[in-house]
Amino acid sequence: MEWREEAIVLGVRRHGESSVIAEVMTRARGRHLGIVRGGRSRRQQxxxxxxxxxxxxxxxxxxxxxxxxxxxxxxxxxxxxxxxxAGLNAVQLAAAHIRLLPERDPHPRLYDGLAVLIEHLTEPQIVATLMLRFEIALLEELGFGLDLARCAATGQTDDLVYVSPKTGRAVSRQAGAPWHDKLLALPAFLAEEGGAEGADELREAFRLTGYFLARNVFGPRGIKEPEARHGLLAALAKDGRSTVS
Incomplete structure (x- = not known):
């Protein structure tokens, strides 16, 4: 059995005296492991x-x-x-997220998102937005997709400013007004094209994805939020892109 495909390295771990087990992400074959002979050599590292x-x-x-x-x-x-x-933590966080998926289970949408993300690792503002999109896609791939396109109560597609913490569905300003203190904020740039992506909006967006990741993914699996996520948010805040404090 054999195959060839372009891949993105997620990480490695030692295997024997000179080899490593490499973990990569491919578009057609998902997260895949394999032994690299001599992987600890100066040429391979x-x-x-x-x-x-x-x-x-x-x-x-x-x-x-x-x-x-x-x-x-x-x-x-x-x-x-x-x-x-920010770039270092983004790579580590993306790898941690991908490890939530079964090995060899193809997820081309996540591979494509990761491929775009790694092209902008030295651009913190773009990394922040791409990671948020990646986390939303991850939730969907895991079966916990958010519906941010229309209001759960009225069906309208404009003036969406809240998300229900119970259903993960968007709620319009008018429909959500009586319960605004119990709803999650929906940043405009996640609900529509061209919305602002300032410090406050990024902070709200990371709180939104973090809430559903904690409730639907990390909590049920008995695992903590990856340290790399805290590291990314801290790096973004230091860079002036205020996020979750």
Whole structure:
């Protein structure tokens, strides 16, 4: 059994004296593991950094085996990430999110989102927005999608400013007014094209996705929110992009 496909490195862990187990994300085959022989060598280490794009060649005797990887560099990003705390944490957070998915389960939408994200890791403002979109897509892929397109009460598609914490559906300003203190804020840029993406809007958006991730994903699995998420929010705040405090 074998295949070749472009992939994004998520992480590695030691395996024996000189090898590593590499974890990558591919568009057609999802999150995939494989042994890289000599992966701890000076030549291989720069290639195996999280966030790098590689050409992956996987081989195994049987499909259910872990198999081995030969990973050839396509785009190496480690050097540029040294100066970007937001970028480093974004890569780690995206990898943590993807690990919530079953191995070898294809999720092309998330792969495409990750591919766009890693192209902007040194641009904090863009990273913030792309990570929010990634978390919304993740919730949908896990079966907990948010409905931010129309009001749950009236069906209208404009003036959507709230989200129900119970249903994850948008609520209009008028319909939600009597319960505004019990509803989550819906930033305009998530509800419509061209909405503002200022500090307050980003803060509200990360609180929104964080709430549903905690309730529907982290809590039921008995796991904590990834440390990289706290690190990303702190890096964005330091950069002047105020988020969750």
């Amino acid at each position: 720069p290639v195996l950094q999280p966030g790098n794009s590689v050409e992956a060649h996987w081989r195994a005797r049987l499909d259910e085996h872990m198999g081995t990887f030969i990973l050839e560099p396509v785009t190496l990003r480690a050097a540029s990430l040294i100066e970007s705390a």
